[in-house]
Amino acid sequence: MLRILSFCFALAASTLSAEEVVLGLSQDQVAITTNFDGSEILLFGAVKREAPIPEEPLDVVIAVSGPSSPLTVRRKERKFGIWVNTDAVEIDAAPSFYAVATSAPFTEAISNVEDQRHKVSIPRAIRSVGAPMEVEDAQSFSEAVIRIRTDEGLYQLRENTVEIEQQTLFRTSIQMPANLTEGDYPTRIFLTRDGKVVSQFETVINVNKVGLERWLYDLSRNQPLIYGIMSLAIAIAAGWLASAAFQVLRRN
């Protein structure tokens, strides 16, 4: 059920670059419904160029990022015989979801310098200014963020998953897990040759709770008292119904 919802053209792309990306998405909206259990988004596109194809082979790097938010990472340590949270490090911004797909091994597809400039790789997508002085190995905290989120399928590095045909057409798919947060998911596509970015394109995938999910979530945030009273009313009604229903059953 892959509908083509929109074709986005790289109108704003720099006029200097000889090659431009024309991109299509199977969907630019992800709706979190009550029975949402993940989504697969197909990204496909073409390279538009006026000059002949350069000799160096083309590589494509695609990065889809969820909304970033600050995080507190806590580490457990053994104290008085039990494991308790002790050190904590605040990460200034970590995306809730981050997937990188490349057409070659990551280090071949994009050079370290370009990665640093465009912040493409997973460790570079996480921004951490500084840990408190008393924490010695602050590095291990941001590594922990990557490890935990990779295990949950939220951070993905998918090397060699972008297919390129005749240096012009490319396609890949991104798996979005069931535990997504809502928001705008900026999606960047880089065309690289010899590790250097020759063209860049950006679009946004929108992830939203819809229907009942949307309504309940908004109500719980905007009208918490009414939401609370509603939860109680449901509980009391259910309790009364159960007692009434089983009394009828017992009589029969």
Added chain:
Amino acid sequence: MQIYLPIAEVSVNAFLLLGLGGMVGILSGMFGVGGGFLMTPLLFFIGIPPAVAVATEANQIVASSFSGVLAHLKRKTVDLKMGTVLLSGGLIGAALGVVVFNYLKSQGQVDLLVRLCYVVFLGVIGSLMFIESLNAIRKSRKNAGPPKRKKHNWVHGLPLKMRFRVSGLYISVIPPMMVGVLVGILSAIMGVGGGFIMVPAMIYLLGMPTKVVVGTSLFQIIFVTGFTTLLHATTNFTVDIALAVLLLVGGVIGAQIGTRLGTYLKAEQLRILLALLVIMVCAKLALDLLLQPSELFSLGAVEGH
């Protein structure tokens, strides 16, 4: 069938939740406990964030205790006056509990506190119940005479006395208030109704007759957990209505099945089984605290300043 919980923001299997609700409901119907002390740790195990599990479980207990108290009201086994005194203590306790809960949440220790509370209370109550029911079984074999009743203890020396007709008591309002406050705090922190603490306290500390204890305890639990639900909903936004409804449906059906199953077993056997169950949950939680976890790091949201 996967279902996405709007507040917990995780996707879980709806039948798993119905099943869990049903299983705990069966146990609660068999043993006459709310089941919150079993359900909340189970929710932790299936990956519901602890804060959401605690708040939502309070909401589910409102449903099961309301259903229970209706039956007791018909049998006139609810001491409304005693219930009101316990309740006023309970509301104070619940407010204190939510303050403590929020403070610890900002310190990153809420997990630890909830788990420690569970280990301590489940451990103590499980072992006491186990010993007590072993003794009861032994006594019933030897066919010893009726147990001695202590009618007077330090509780009866306190001021501010009040008459409780249904319970046939004339005692100070201070001990019931204190019991209420304690249970209120626990219910806010642990997401339990507190019946498993309230019931022994009413029998042994206040000397109430056993037949009115369960109904009265359920009566005040409705209000305390209802208040806790509201507080969590308005301060933490952690009540997940979809989760509550799924648990509730399973729980209510399970409770009725459990009540029927319970009639096939003797009271002492039931209590021993419950004690073993409580001790098992306690041991699992204790091991989690004592053994090195496979992942030392945990992620949490930054508290707004």
